[in-house]
Amino acid sequence: MxxxxxxxxxFDPPHYGHLLIANEVLSELNLDEIWFMPNQEPPHKQKSESVENSDRLQMLELAIRENPAFTIEKIELERTGPSYTVDTMKILNERFPDHQFFFIIGADMIEYLPKWHKIDELIELVQFVGVERTRYSSETDYPITYVDIPAFEVSSSMIRERVQLGKTVRYLLPDKVIDFIREKHLYET
Known part of the structure; x- marks a missing residue:
């Protein structure tokens, strides 16, 4: 299996924090692959209105290209409306009955788990993997496997803000993604 x-x-934009989390969980849990799954319309937050899905997808492809264990799952980009994890996991479990899925979430999402759509059904479909984030509690009554991740305080919103202000984003995300952002003039206004 x-x-x-x-x-x-x-992944607006994808950054080294995403890659670090994926690599640490891959290694720690001895997984076969990490599937990066860009959201169409996350129910809990807004994505940037200025960036097309095709641009987010291209940035993600550039970011993960170097790691053969990383791939992109586009299932949520193919659907319209809010992306509920329970619906996605039902489809993935049907499509891939010989796979065991581990859904990676940060401590901010661990706190939010009681509010997830059909959470009691969802915990039967997937094993949650929690990673620490400062300023958030990782305590929950839900079954979670924890993986320690080296602290790296970076967020997509911080990167968007820095680009908008003309500040450097070097060492926060891969150079190929930075080049793409500059070439397409993303996040500038």
Whole structure:
């Protein structure tokens, strides 16, 4: 049975924090692959209105290209409306009955778990993997496997703000993604 980690998010833009989390979970849990799953419309937060899905997808492809264990799962980009994890996991479990899925979430999402759509059904479909984030509690009554991740305080919103202000984003995300952002003039206004 293939063991697959899923890292969902807007990836607007993808950064080294995403890659670090994926690599640490891959290694620590001895997974076969990590599937990066960009959201169409996350129910809990807004994605940037200025960036097309095709641009987010291209940035993600550039970011993960160097690691053969990383791939992109586009299932949520193919659907319209809010992306509920329970619906996605039902489809993935049907499509890949020989896979075991591990859904990676940060401590901010661990706190939010009681509010997830059909959470009691969802915990039967997937094993949650929690990673620490400062300023958030990782305590929950839900079954979670924890993986320690080296602290790296970076967020997509911080990167967007820095680009908008003309500040450097070097060493926060891969150079190929930075080049793409500059070439397409993303996040500048």
């Amino acid at each position: 293939a063991k697959i980690g899923i890292l969902g998010g807007t």
